[in-house]
Amino acid sequence: MIAARTQSQGPAWEAAAAVPDPEVPCVTVADLGILRWVRVENNLAIAGVTPTYSGCPATLAIELSIEAALRDAGYDARIERILTPAWTTEWITAEGREKLRAYGIAPPQEPAGSVRALFGEITVTCPKCASLDTEKLSEFGSTACKAHYRCRACHEPFDYFKCI
């Protein structure tokens, strides 16, 4: 078996990497680290994709969008869903974090704390005014990957991209 070429550059990668996340459209699947690799065999482009959360309703939409983008770029396309290793917020690129912040979503700040850390608060910086005086309203936000916060300084509510 000939080893397939794994790309993190080149036209197939570029096409797949530009696909925006359907729920957080300010970042692409490459920014989030969901798109792991694109492999090209003759004219077939295979994209390795890792879901963020087990029940993320966007998983299928993301896979279909990447497949469509590869077809638009002239490839036959296939998606390979990769469960191991599990996606982690550490895979979000520095550029992705900055895009999230500019969009009004506080990017993930540190690894998830101990399950015993009840009521344990981490300090999340307000993406609007950069104040550290913020409070968590709910561990669960508008999508599976976000928690709900409020800034005590500028009084704006905002989403925080949870660390997992």
Added chain:
Amino acid sequence: MTHQAFLELADDCLVLGHRLSEWCGHAPMLEEDLALPNMALDLIGTSRVLYDHAGKVEGEGRSEDDMAYLRDERAYRNCLLVERPNGDFAHTMLRQFFFVAFMHPYWQAALHSSDPVIAGVAGKAVKELAYHIRHTGEWVIRMGDGTEESTARMRDAVDALAIYIDELFESSDAAAEAEAAGVLPKRADQRAAFDATVAHVFAEAGLEMPTVSHPQTGGRNGIHGEGLGHMLSKMQSVHRALPGVTW
């Protein structure tokens, strides 16, 4: 027989996930109306991968939909705790807390499964359930150590649900086989971690675990409470009324 052990795990996740989803639009406040379906999604997502895997291991061409929508109550192999009706908010939070206090160490142990799909599922679930433990643990403390009303309700929930705990640690023949093969972790081995998590939260909440003289079991043999059939009849109705429909 390994697929039966996977079905037990999948049924636990789907049944509890569906129960949580019943709160959607009915939770006592907006934040919880987001939190409960979020937790439901985590569990339903896990069940989908497990059903798909169980179908492939069984090798008779059953899909995840066949497993979820075309099995009757007696074919469901979930434990009794997860099928308990939602009751009030205290019952729902305590049921979730008990379940995840067991499942979190279970999935942690399953990270070392010889089956890569199980190890993959575990990798996701461990991270997701850490949030469930924190969220439900905080509510158990708030309500247990809250007002006269909330304390009474949380104590009622403890009395009602404690009888379903022991079943979490029991392995069916199918599960025991998968455990011996290193595919799944031993259920009984998770007891110490469960007890430690519950003791920590109950101490903060001022709650005591009652002595259970007659633990309830039977779910792994398909012997369920009345509530499961009612739940499945709603959950499966569209799929059964319109077989094969797509939109």
